[in-house]
Amino acid sequence: MKAVVIGAVGSTEVLVEELVAAPGWELTMIGTLPPELHGRHSDIVDLSVLAGRHGVRLAPIARTNDPQVLDMVRAEAPDYVFVVGWSQICGPEFLSIAAKGAIGYHPAPLPRLRGRAAIPWTILLDEPISASSLFWIAEGTDDGDILAQQYFHLARDETAQGLYDKHMAALRSMLRAVLPVLAAGEQPRQVQDERYATWATKRTQADGLIDWRQPASAIDRLIRAVGRPYPGAFTHVGGRRITVWSSRPVSGGERHHALPGQVMANGGGVLTVQTGEGLIELVDWEVAEGRPPALHAVLKG
Structure with missing residues (x-):
C-alpha cells in the first residue's frame, strides 16, 4: 500500500x-x-x-x-x-x-x-x-x-x-x-x-492566565492541563511574567486568610500562594526576568 x-x-x-x-x-x-x-x-x-x-x-x-x-x-x-x-x-x-x-x-x-x-x-x-x-x-x-x-x-x-x-x-x-x-x-x-x-473549542496561550480567585484545585488543574509540551499557565508580579509548570494544593490551607494571589511563603524554590479557596504550592516555575517575587507579593491574573 x-x-x-x-x-x-x-x-x-x-x-x-x-x-x-x-x-x-x-x-x-x-x-x-x-x-x-x-x-x-x-x-x-x-x-x-x-x-x-x-x-x-x-x-x-x-x-x-x-x-x-x-x-x-x-x-x-x-x-x-x-x-x-x-x-x-x-x-x-x-x-x-x-x-x-x-x-x-x-x-x-x-x-x-x-x-x-x-x-x-x-x-x-x-x-x-x-x-x-x-x-x-x-x-x-x-x-x-x-x-x-x-x-x-x-x-x-x-x-x-x-x-x-x-x-x-x-x-x-x-x-x-x-x-x-x-x-x-x-x-x-x-x-x-x-x-x-x-x-x-480552540484554546490559546492567553487561556493559561491563572485566576487566583479560583479554588486551589481548579488552579492546579489548569497548571496540569497546559503544562509541557504546551506553553504553560502564567501569572504576573510587578509587570513580570511567571510561568508555572507544576503545583500542588496544600491540605489545610483553608485556615489561612489573605488576598487571592498573595505569596504566603517563599522557600526552597517553592512559592506558597493564597487562592480563592485554600493554598497552593508552585513547585516548578520560572520568571521571565528579574528576581523572584518577595514574600507577601500579590500575583496578578
Whole structure:
C-alpha cells in the first residue's frame, strides 16, 4: 500500500516510524509545516531527520487545500493519505485523492471532545477515562467512522505531558494492529453515535492566565492541563511574567486568610500562594526576568 502522511507533531512522528516498519506499506511523501510556520504548534517535531533516514520525500505544506498541494499529493497516487498531527480541515477535493481513503487521528474518545485542544480539555474537564481514536476522515470535524480506538484511565494528578505520552503509546499500539489489517484489504468501520458527541473549542496561550480567585484545585488543574509540551499557565508580579509548570494544593490551607494571589511563603524554590479557596504550592516555575517575587507579593491574573 502506498501512503502519504500529512502532519507536524509527535503523533506524526509515531505514525511515520510505524509506517516505514510495517510490511506491505510504502511511505512516499511526508507533508509538513515549513520551518517558518513551526510556531503554530507548541509540540512541533522536525520531521526532516526521520524523512532523510528512511529516504522519504519531505514536502513543505502551509495550507492543505491549496491547488499546488492537491497536485503534489495527487502525483504520489496514494492508496491512503494519513492526516495525523495536523490542525487544518481537509476539503472534499483533498479527501478524494487517496484511492482507498483518508485516515485521521484524534487524542480523545470520539465522538466525545471533537475539535481542538483535546488533551488540555480532557484534564480541565477532570475526565477519569480517555481514548486515542483513529478514524476515517469525513467532511465534518472528527466525525468520520471509527477505524480503531484504545481506552485508558487517567490519574487524578494527570499532567499534559503524561497524557500526551499515554496517547502516543496508544497510537503506536493501534497502528501496529491496524496497519496489517489495512494492508490486507480490510477496512474496519464503526459509525460514531451522535448522541454522545461533544465539541472542544480552540484554546490559546492567553487561556493559561491563572485566576487566583479560583479554588486551589481548579488552579492546579489548569497548571496540569497546559503544562509541557504546551506553553504553560502564567501569572504576573510587578509587570513580570511567571510561568508555572507544576503545583500542588496544600491540605489545610483553608485556615489561612489573605488576598487571592498573595505569596504566603517563599522557600526552597517553592512559592506558597493564597487562592480563592485554600493554598497552593508552585513547585516548578520560572520568571521571565528579574528576581523572584518577595514574600507577601500579590500575583496578578
